[in-house]
Amino acid sequence: MSRALIDACAYRQQSAGRVFALYLFGSKYNILWTPASFSAIFKSPSDAISSVEIRWSLLRNVFGAGAKCKKDYLRIHRSARAAVENGLYSPTATPSSLMMQTTLRGIQENAPSLVSFSDSVVDQNLWERTAYPVTRGSAVEISLSTLIRNFIGHVSLPSLVGSEFLEVYPTTLEDLWHLDGGFKWLALGVPRWLGIPALTRAHIGRRRLLDAVRSFHQALDCVKDDDPPNRPWRDPSDAGRILKERRWAYHSRGTPQEVIGPLDLNLLWA
Secondary structure, X not given: OHHHHHHHHHHHHHOOOOEEEEEEOOEEEEEEOOHHHHHHHHOOOHHHOOHHHHHHHHHHHOXXXXXXXXXXXXXXXXXXXHHHHHHHHOOOOOHHHHHHHHHHHXXXXXXXXXXXXXXXXXXXXXXXXXXXXXXXXXXXXXXXXXXXXXXXXXXXXXXXXXXOHHHHOXXXXXXXXXXXXXXXXXXXXXXXXXXXXXXXXXXXHHHHHHHHHHHHHHHHHHHHOXXXXXXXXXXXXXXXXXXXXXXXXXXXXXXXXXXXXXXXXXHHHO
């Protein structure tokens, strides 16, 4: 890789162009070298760069969509986006206010126990554990940024997926952080066998998250059919309206799970 980058830099010095191609791991990457290049691209006509193609590339590389499911994605992507936009930005929509109420209620209920001051991992709150608290008498040493990030995730995520999701899959937020940490490597399509730690953690986290989303949708299907949900779910029916509207769109268009899971994982990550 270093030789390829050296060659690329040498080419840049010899070339007056602002765009060049770089071949890595059998793939071709078009490199925009100057800020002016970005401006020129985004000022080009809409057919010069396709936002749909970019979204599909990210959905496939980062969120794990099946490579053969592009047509399924093209059939559903507008409806999936519309469910979010209508829920959050429509003047007459109520899901956004319901989401805010759920989040505020979570803050009010859990803020007093933001830190448990407990040495036992079992007795610590879920949002504390990955902040690695160290109790020293009546004080606790903890990563404040990690603690607040986890706490906000725990009180806001139920507004999308309901109150039971984090109970069934307590590592959800940690897996999301791992996915986010390896985002750039996944987006570039860097192979996992290179052994980059952030990339490896991102792959593991993504697999667990996709399994969680798949199980969640199966439980919602059972509830819709008035059947007991699959274990370990009890009652996932308090999932947010935005996700339920997307689920209805998936079913109406026969969208496969290889697209549903990554689309909803993208929503959770965002």
